[in-house]
Amino acid sequence: MTQSGNFNLRDEIREYWSMRAVTFDDQPGHEIFSDQERLAWHDLFRRHLGDGVLGDGTVRRALDLASGTGVISHLLHDLGFDVTGLDWSEAMLAKARDKSKLRQSNIRFLLGDAENTFEDDDSYDVIVTRHLVWTLVDPAMAFAEWLRVLKPGGKLLIVDGDFVSPTWMSTLNKTMANLLHAIGLKRVIDETPQIKTHRDILARVHFSQGARADAVCEMLKSAGFDPVTTDFNMRQIHRAQSKHLGLAKGLERGAQHRYAICAIKP
Template structure:
């Protein structure tokens, strides 16, 4: 059980995380638009489709939707999608991208660790590059399990950034270009304060998800399958993929 001090610390950290992503939202969104306009969108769409149940339309929750990349792809595929993010700036950018690509979805400002949905509401929960930023990834996974129906799928794509130090030199020539020094410093400080940064991933995630009631499979690095656009240079940290079916 969390103490008052632990709760207060997480709340303060959560506000810093929210401010960080608010500040990054316009340039982050520009990168996601480049992805949606380029060849990687089709790669992601094909890859995700291979891990989704055959039923259509699926009721899908995109947690940490950011600028709405997955929301656009999944609505194009004919699914009913809800996208949530704690950053109001990101939700604004996602709204713009939905309009730009002619898509409609339900977007809400919401905490990934405290979902405002009833039990077993979604067929699929999906997330990209989110869990490494959460104050309590374990609590988030519990919530995602709660809102998934029996037999539903959790798809999580993330990287083990715990031992990585983000630098201006790395950002300058990558998809993260334009991040100022102050934001890089804050990003590293936040990352180093997060408990998830101390774990070996995705092994830690898989073990936890199995204990929560999922049947779990994962790939250590899916980047070669979804990052093929040579005009977009991503960081060198492997992008793992977790595919978890709720079995209890």
Template structure:
């Protein structure tokens, strides 16, 4: 599927106005989200993620890696520490600002661009690896995103997607200061639930749906139902309890 056809399909399958709502939500959360990711990176969770990435990525060479939905740059920074050539994209300008600040503060190099995950500006077969965490549940058309990521991934390249079946959950406000979603305003929680409930992906059961889509693209897929005990291992950070699945798909 070429980029022109992808854009046409997108316009037919969701209201483009939802993109503004999603961008506004993450812009408002950018500073507190960045603080959470910095805490995670400096603790046992960061070390666990670094180990997991090292175990699944090819070794012995510098990889060209795309971090989709980079947010505050968590994966981009870890991948740069592993010596890879990393580009992070996000549709939230404020998140990208935080990502740039964090890379400078930690003395690593990564490139960042404002871009729609469903319709990127990259050429076919550009990246050795693509990585994403807790992004696909927020996309207006995740199927088209998977088509796009397949397009820009090199033959033999690896797609790693870490996400949860958040569509069947209702988010609530937390006052527990160690909860990763602590002190988010009720209005933002309501906005998040409204956006989530309007997205088609929230009607699918996952990761079964994702696996089927990727296999239909001809990818070889392996997955783990829940890696949260491995990566959410910091006793000072409380997560929402929804299983975090891991998909490893090779083009």
């Protein structure tokens, strides 16, 4: 892909997520809708990152990349981290700043590109991304950038998944929908412009066939992270989210290849 093609794709991705900002927090899997889910996220972060304040009182710095409306930033803030959220959508940042003001948090939200942060070398103790890697145009460049801004011994936590490859549940849901349509019990809903845009973008990102954990881990190792470990135990989070989804949608989400990857800068 040419450099100009990459630039145009990045522009499209930014515009797409800016458009999504209006309703982003309305969807389960984006905003937190229960204390059960909030505690499940806290448990995941503590399991891999520890708390934000060390025994000697040192406050650790955290960078939330593609911070969106600030959901992950606030979860890290709950644990005592000094948090910076970075996003390249002004619409997302506006919502994040409003939320931060309402909750009286001291989170900094900055406009920036997750693949080229312009943050200082060795400046963060932890970096967290949620559902960012699968959208990256150049993940190798991004991983090298994240390694650069982490302090030695710092940790990167990637929460992501393969949202492309069909699962047994998505196949069943599609089969049932086609059957109900065939017998006249379900009408076909026309594809929205938003869905068309999403599909077009997905076809051109690096992980267009799905961001599988093993492929992401290999790229992280090539970037210089060591060790790199994968945690597939996302059950508590999925269980909490599924209470706010329909049965079929909840089962489909639970069947997806979702994971948390923790990578350390030597």
